Amino acid sequence: MSALSPIRPGRLRRRLTIAFMLVAALSGAALAAGSYLVARESRLDDSVERALDQSRFNLEFASAVLAPPQSRTEAVRQLLDALERRSGFATAVSVEGQDFSSSISIRAAQAPPDLVAQVRRGQLAYQRTEVAGVPYLVVGGRVSEAELYFFFTEAQLFDELGQLRTILLVGLALLVLVAGGVGALVARRTLAPVAEASAAARSLAEGLLATRLPPGGRDEFGAWAASFNEMADALEGKIAALSEAQARERRFTSDVAHELRTPVTALVGEASLLSEHLDRMPPEARRPAELVVADIARLRRLVEDLMEISRLDAGQGAVRLEPVDLATLVGTTIRARGWSDRVRVEGAGTVLESDRRRLEQIVANLVGNALEHGGRDVALRTGADGVGAFVEVEDHGGGMTPEHLQRIFDRFYKADPSRTGSGSGLGLAIALENARLLGGEIEVWSEPGRGSRFTLRLPLPVAKPLQSGDGPVAGAAQDEAHNRAGG
């Protein structure tokens, strides 16, 4: 049987079994009924035949015995005595209103009235009747004035017929049961390859691409298994090729990003030298130089984001867990980027185990996105609720339609293609990848005309307060002298 997964008897198997049983029951019943009826008919005819023979003999004997000159009563007595010696029947005689009988339970009056009428007309006749629950074949005839009735008991005959019936019924029941068993077996053996194939298809669907069916015989199922395996081969090949292509593409992206890094590093340096001399440039050179500086900054962001996303794709993102205070981190991030006067920050400090650098990047990407698309009035809230820790970034900008919302985390997706912002188009995708790397999620709510809200949700481990130390807990430094020129 299948080693892939336990086979559940399906409806088809049940139906096949039932059909088998029905066919067996119907044909068996017809056969049994037919043979029973034939047997019964012949036995009953046989019984009548024998009874009539015996009766004719009896009547001849009676006509001899009942001949005068003997007194009627005496003659009847002799007749009954003589007949009683013969077994198999009881005799009742009715002569001139007098009844005689060879058995105490039998009387001439018990003969069925139809029979009596026929006998009185002088015919030899028979009819079946029951006396005290015992079946009799009654044969009647007339000898001069006397009506003679011979009661042949048929109890044994009917017993035998009853037995035959019981045997046939039991046989029929057995036949149906055997048919059911055979049907189930046949159905099971026939359908086993189907069950195996469906288990194999299921495991293929679950991603076990190496799943194959055992090669069958030369029947239809064998052919089926062969074509199933061909399909699985093709599928496995396709998927391998696809993921190979995807890996190649990712490698290419990564290579491109890394190759760009060197010239971009040079450009960034050159731009910072250039930007110090913008004031002293002739007016016609100054604007282009400013644009060059700005575009280089954009190019730098793009290359950095490309590198980051290719690193995330390659699964190279090392997560460095350490205790992080969410409120402090958010405050530092906002200050470091000079957004303090454009973003309203509120919320309680929440300490969690996370990766500081990645968290900072997520927050910066979300806030940067809000500032770019939402314009002024960006609100940032941190805290923890029943679900975990959260950072909520809300803007009151244009908002997004549901179609845009659906694709907002796609790479290089821009809700408004005509808008060429300073972002790389990868910020939200990177934020989401990072959030997932930290075991979190980013939820987004947006309504056209009302604004958008991005909520970073992070898992909160069993809360434990910072260990009490007598040292100062370093907040952000207030000294802005060494402002790192960040993103």
Added chain:
Amino acid sequence: MDERVLLVEDDSSIREVAALGLTQAGFAVTTASDGRQALLEFRQGSFDLVVLDVMLPELDGFEVCREIRRESRVPIVMLSARSDTVDVVVGLELGADDYVTKPFELPELVARARAVMRRAGEDPPEQALAVGALEIDPAGFEVRRDGERIELTATEFRLLLELARRPRQVFTRELLLERVWSYDYLGDSRLVDVAIQRLRAKVEADPKHPTLLQTVRGVGYRLDPSG
């Protein structure tokens, strides 16, 4: 007097622009374009700072770093391709004092260069400290353990001094980054962790079971003079 910087970078554009930026910031810059040339230059002159790219022809940045550390405790700033791989940690473990990730902006490089050199130089004269078996002499830039001289880099020395000035006090990584590395915000806390490891290897009797430089889980580090 201008501080002398040895800039090692194989890409000519980056080399030239970084040299320009450092020169404009007041450094005297010597350049080298591969690892071998870097070591030659380093041995010929005397430098206050080495800015070292990781990916170099001939001899890579790690090798150069290792060689320089064998001979000198001059501050070293690595130019790293990326910040979250082993590159950075390997560089720090080999004795680099700090790193800058490409692509970087010139002010960032200059700020790092100044910060790392401030550690090595301009210390106000200070009384010698005795912490357990250690003797720290800020004026002479010297540390002795049971009278025996221990070679520390500028960063390691500043870190030890910072911890030793307030024994038993717990320092968070952020605070140490600010005081020793001059990071205002979001410095890489691996700088602290690796420097503590290197320091332990030099000053602890048994570096695997540190008693002097203790980790306070979830918070930071402290120096326990009884250790």
